[in-house]
Amino acid sequence: MLQPLLPWWRALPRDGLLPLWTGELVFDLKPWLGHLLMARFPRSGVEARYTLYGTELVEFTGRDLTGRGLRDATKSPGFRVTAESYVTARASGRPHWSRVRVDLPGGDKVRYDRLLLPFSCSDGDDRVLGAIRFDRRLPRFWDADDMSLTIEQEALLA
Template identity: 35%
Template sequence: MPKGRHMTPVAEKDLDPRLHDMLRYWRARCRDGRLPGRCDIDPIELKALLGNILLIDVVRQADGTLRFRYRLFGTEFIFYHGRDLTGRWLDEIANVGFRDELLALYRAVVTNREMRTLSYDYLVDGLRHRFQAVLLPLATNGCEVDIVLGCGVRIAVY
C-alpha cells in the first residue's frame, strides 16, 4: 500500500464471497429506493459473520458535523486491535492518518447514502493480514443514515 494510505478501494467483483453474501443480504432489505434500518438486520441470519461485524452510530452534532461511535466492535476486530472499542468515538483514535481516512470513508457513506468496499492490512507478529470490507448505510427512516454496518473478513496472510 502507498505510504500514508491505510485503505484502498476494491471493485465489487473482486470481493471475497462472504462479502458478496453480505451485500446480497443488505440489498435484499433495500426497497423502493429506501435504505434498510437496523431493525431490518437480523443477527441470527448473519451468524457466520458476527465476529466480523461493526455497527457505527452516526451522531449529528448541533453544528451539523458528524461524529461516529462504535455501537458494536466484533471479536475479530477486538483481536486485531487488542481491545474492544465498543462505545468509543472514532475521532478519538490516536493514529491521525488512519483516523482521518476512516472518518472520511464513514462521512462518504453517510453523505452519499451508498456503500464503500475496501482493503486494508493489519501487521501481527511480523505477518501482514489482508482484509476486505464493506461499509453499508442503514437508516431508521429509510433516508437519513444513522448507522453504518461494516463487515471485514481476512482474505490472506503473508
C-alpha cells in the first residue's frame, strides 16, 4: 500500500537536498489520506509539531495529535524513539521505512509499516509526511498512554 508513495515523492521538484512540495498535489494522496500524518519543522528552530493526524490514526490511538509536539505528543513508551525517525528522515533528506510493533494492554499486538517522506515547502519550513499501514484492525479498548511502541526494522531508502 505504501510503495506507490515513493515514485510520487521522487517526482517532486528538488530544492537542494529535499523535494519541494507546494501542496497542490494533495489529490495524488487521496488513497492514503486517513493514514497520513505530517510533522512540521519550522525554520525558526522551534520544536517540530504534528500539523496533520489522519482519521485512521486517531481511530487507532483514540487521540488526535494535531498541534502537539513531535517528541511530547504522548507518554506512550517508545514514542520518543519512533519520533526520532522523523528527525532522521528530515536531516538525511531520504525516505525512512520502518516496521513498528505496538504492544497493547492485555497482550494484544499489532504491527504497522511506516514510510516517512521529507520535503521542503515554499514557506521555508521543512515537513515530513508519514504514511502508516496497519496489518490488522483491533477493537479500541485501551488508553493511548498504555500502548508501547517498538521499532522492529528500519531503513533509510535511496
